[in-house]
């Protein structure tokens with residue numbers, strides 16, 4: 239803590255570099271900056287204590303300062319051990335008006351290359367705003383902050399916590415240890431937090447899936463807005479964001495020529511579609527694996543061959559998992575890959591590539607090429623290259639999605655925070671999406687920057703289509 243700003247970041251002296259990048263990012267984030275202009279005067283988030291667990295990048299730094307501009311008190315951590323941009327974390331702590339010696343910004347607990355123990359320690363720092371107060375809002379990406387509150391609450395009620403559905407993942411043991419340590423000093427912390435919590439706004443597909451699971455089981459403890467399924471989020475960030483950041487990650491990690499290579503994309507949902515386009519754009523020959531006949535047919539109609547992993551495991555040069563599922567590329571697959579095949583994941587959790595099985599392969603050797611790039615040498619002499627230890631490689635090996643697309647996602651986030659915070663009691667303990675007129679508003683805020691000239695419906699045309707001249711223009715079931 240310096241000058242009453244608490245923090246744990248890699249190096250505060252990176253703040254100037256971070257601030258320069260934030261200035262450029264602000265120019266590329268017209269939606270988020272418009273939200274600042276529209277809402278800063280009325281301070282809708284005054285009294286909000288926002289706990290944020292979302293990749294601590296430059297774009298997130300702009301989101302954090304937007305929430306602060308709207309009146310919120312904020313504490314922030316990353317939702318992934320490799321995704322923090324240390325200059326962004328430093329800039330947020332120092333703040334727009336502070337200095338390295340006199341920081342006056344927002345508490346951040348995040349650095350690139352945390353251990354899992356450090357990760358959960360950081361996440362615990364979200365829950366103490368001083369004077370015995372916890373957060374009353376959460377911004378989540380993947381649901382780890384929400385998970386901790388739910389597990390903490392359960393622990394306080396029952397004195398124990400069963401492991402979550404995802405199985406025996408080592409991280410959950412750490413969660414339990416973290417909780418046990420916290421509860422030893424304050425055994426009603428999470429009960430108080432849940433009592434005052436107005437809601438969570440969730441960024442990603444996997445986190446949203448967790449929320450719906452809790453809601454279905456009647457276990458969700460506060461309202462949630464599913465930001466991911468705003469059209470201006472999942473059909474843009476997941477797709478066009480990954481189209482940019484996948485190739486970026488591959489290039490920064492390996493510098494390998496992508497043109498002409500056989501690239502295998504596992505999963506052809508929103509992220510898979512962007513991944514395939516990214517690789518195709520570089521001239522790779524792209525094939526896809528899918529379990530859903532609709533997505534498989536979509537891939538086929540795009541001219542992509544749909545295969546089983548076994549068909550291409552020994553001929554593929556690059557393997558990218560995008561499923562949000564588990565056990566996609568197993569150790570026995572990697573044992574059969576070509577020499578120096580590249581294996582990376584852009585799904586949220588590190589369950590898609592069997593890293594544990596790989597490490598347990600008899601006689602295997604791990605060589606660090608550089609941080610987040612590892613060669614795994616099999617006893618038969620062939621190697622594979624694994625990126626970011628099986629975690630999100632577009633954030634671990636590069637800097638994630640570019641500002642413009644994140645402006646769409648984060649404008650939804652800011653509006654969802656305002657919605658839940660300013661309307662306590664109007665939302666039940668369930669999962670909601672933002673209304674379509676707000677989705678259309680997010681898109682509208684990004685048109686001028688691209689020189690888009692939108693056609694205006696005439697009254698007659700609007701009547702014919704049974705829509706309002708001012709929108710919304712589509713029914714909720716429309717799929718874009």
Ligand code: NAI
Pocket residue numbers: 442443444445472475476479480504505506507508509510527528529530533560561562563566584585586587630632633638639
């Ligand atoms: P999605 O549900 O649209 O797509 C996943 C696809 O994988 C589905 O079409 C599904 O049928 C398919 N799939 C599931 N199991 C499979 C298997 N065993 N083999 C082949 N295909 C399989 O989800 P979305 O939005 O594309 O997200 C995917 C993952 O990426 C999630 O974990 C999400 O949280 C994450 N994500 C990551 C981002 C990043 O920056 N790296 C950005 C946005 C989302």
